[in-house]
Amino acid sequence: MFLALRELSFARGRFALMGSVVALIGVLMVLLSGLSVGLVNDGVSGLQKLPVSSFAFERDVDTSAAFTRSVVDVDTAQTWAAADGVAEAGPFGLTLVNTRTDGGLDLDLALFGVERDSWLAPQVATGTALADEGQIVLPGTLRDEGVAVGDVVTIDQVGTELEVVGFIDGQHTFGHVNVGYVDLRTWQEVRAGVRPGENVPEHAYQEVSAIAVLAADGASPDLAAVDAEAGTTSLTLTQSFGASPGFTAETSTLQLIQVFLYAISALVVGAFFTVVTIQRKHEIAVLRAMGASTRYLLRDSLTQSAILLVVSTAIGVGIGLLLGASISGTDMPFALEGLADRGRERPARRARHGRRRVGRHPHHPRRPPDRTRRQPMTAHPVTTTTGLVMVGVTLTHGDGDSVVTALDDVSLTVEPGELLAVVGPSGAGKSSLLAVAGGLTRPDSGQVRVGAADLVAASRRQLAAIRRTEIGFVFQSGNLVPALTAVDQLRLPLQFGKVADPRDPMELLEGGRHGGARQAPPAPALRR
Incomplete structure (x- = not known):
């Protein structure tokens, strides 16, 4: 580090320029990551927070729109509930509707139809849980927009009125619209397009979008086998995210941008240090002539690079977090919470990698240290006697x-x-x-x-x-x-x-x- 630190100070203008490029890349990565997390939350946070391990849809349904295209018989839930490794199984309905509150606020909602008092029923933070038909529980984000317990939400086209009885904590969305939990029978009537006072077709109460499945602790149900028996097509919870409108296209686009940004970053940083090395060619030759080993020169260059990258990245991430905090409260789907969670997971992975690095295979005994290789090159100076x-x-x-x-x-x-x-x-x-x-x-x-x-x-x-x-x-x-x-x-x-x-x-x-x-x-x- 003797030479690396002095060169950083001596050529501070050149390294400051490169550091600013690395910092800018860090800012872009934080903003892109926050946008990715925000889009995921805005697209499927309602599904993420369900106590579900998988969904069983109609056989051979288009999985890109499974929730809105699938029709499954309610009795299919019994087949899934009896399967090995399944702790819970129940009917689940999902449909997108346009609504308006009695206060004149237009709301686009994804209605989740669940059985009252079932394992799928939402845990209410404010107000009361679903107790009857014609009630709805909304996410807390709508309460911040002015919706209150006791308000009436009217569904367009059918005119069904739903009373707001409670709110659940946090953001719950599907397809970038807020989720509203209703009783399963209410959902079935809305899906069938039945207006208040009209007769409900009997088949309407037999149809749901999917069967929600919760695997038993430590168990992995054979989804393919149960699908063959029940006549369904299963997707894990994570796979079901792709059924949210635009989810796959949005996340794939952002991931591709991140990959290109990483590649461009590596090329820019690599090109910079290559040019610096070429410029130092004469200096390196002098150092080699004085006795600098390849290891010394490599360690010096890597130390210099590490200092520049770590400091610049830290500055860039800090600026990115500040910018992210300033826009996280806006309508832009941006979230820093997911970034913080990822940051807390990384130390454990580094620790495991570290243990593997220093560990040795039991069949490979430790090589005894080579004392001769560690001797200083000047341990036995030449005695000049004959010139x-x-x-x-x-x-x-x-x-x-x-x-x-x-x-x-x-x-x-x-x-x-x-x-x-x-x-x-x-x-x-x-x-x-x-x-x-x-x-x-x-x-x-x-x-x-x-x-x-x-x-x-x-x-x-x-x-x-x-x-x-x-x-x-x-x-x-x-x-x-x-x-x-x-x-x-x-x-x-x-x-x-x-x-x-x-x-x-x-x-x-x-x-x-x-x-x-x-x-x-x-x-x-x-x-x-």
Whole structure:
């Protein structure tokens, strides 16, 4: 995090721009999620709050409009009630009507017809429960719109009058209209189009929309088998949501938008960090030359990305929640409650994933730690006693007809403390010689040793440790990390090798300026 935090501060304008894009995406995701939850609540909250596990409809009915097209005989409920794994089964009616209160308020209602005092009867929060025909129980949202207990609701076309006797808590809707609970016989008369005072056909009291089924605790009834016996087609409660007008189209559209938004977000963020990495190509090369491992660079980039994404997402979600709270009280179908419930479920899932990540299969014993791999790369520094030795070094560039021999059987010895300058015209191989001598480039053939270290046989990691501890480079260009101060430039290589060096860079600088007693040990210096 040493370099990641400093780069975030150094290039704050660039990262702020990317952060604002991520925050905007977070705002859009919160608003889309809230809209999705709101549409679900506005479309099927009445069904969601029923104590039902499934519905049995007319055989082979169109499931996209099952509640309004299905006609099932009331006696079918007995067949379902006797089935294994079924705790309750009862007739259920649903129809959409237009109504008007005696106060002049127009209401579109989805009438739910249930038997009084049955397990399907609504739990009233205000007023009284259904006790007779000609009564209706409405959701509390209509009470907020001015409907009161004692009001009379008249159904258009048939003129049936229903007295409001109670209210249930919260939102209860179907197909974006409010639900009204009525006695089953009242519902059957309304569905048959019977006006007050007219004779009711006998078959009207034998027909309902579906049979509501409640599975016993821990049981899973064989719906297909009971359907074959009862002559019905069953849908689980969740599947029955698709019978609400427009539910499937609305939710599918919003889910598709969310998928595209996630994909676009990933592409935008990925493109940003790709461009940043390309821009840092030279800087990364310098870090690798100083001994930074791939793991260090990857961890640094991931930490930087994680900080940016977490902070920006948190800001975006916060702004989205504030915007959502401001519109949740309007007519727009938007709900934050569902988002909060989902948020409470996530920690448990993360915890389970976490346990799986650290757990081990019982048939795979734990591998003993590799002590050698954990040793610092500078645990055994090279003791420079013989300086630099190059024997028969050859280095070529290119291949085929374009091969250029930069070094041709070069042998060279530089004793400790000796100062050597390599001079020559451009293209003579000076830079190639210094690159091979400093362990930046491997020769095609020959031997290169710095003290006791064989630079030809050394691995990349060993070469990085040697360059970091035994060789000093002064390049023509600065090759500095832009995000770091001069002192941090000196501290950075110590981190790569995990060097617990008691010498502070400031102390070394002061010592060199004033001729302090503590001086760095001599090392070959290569100037390019």
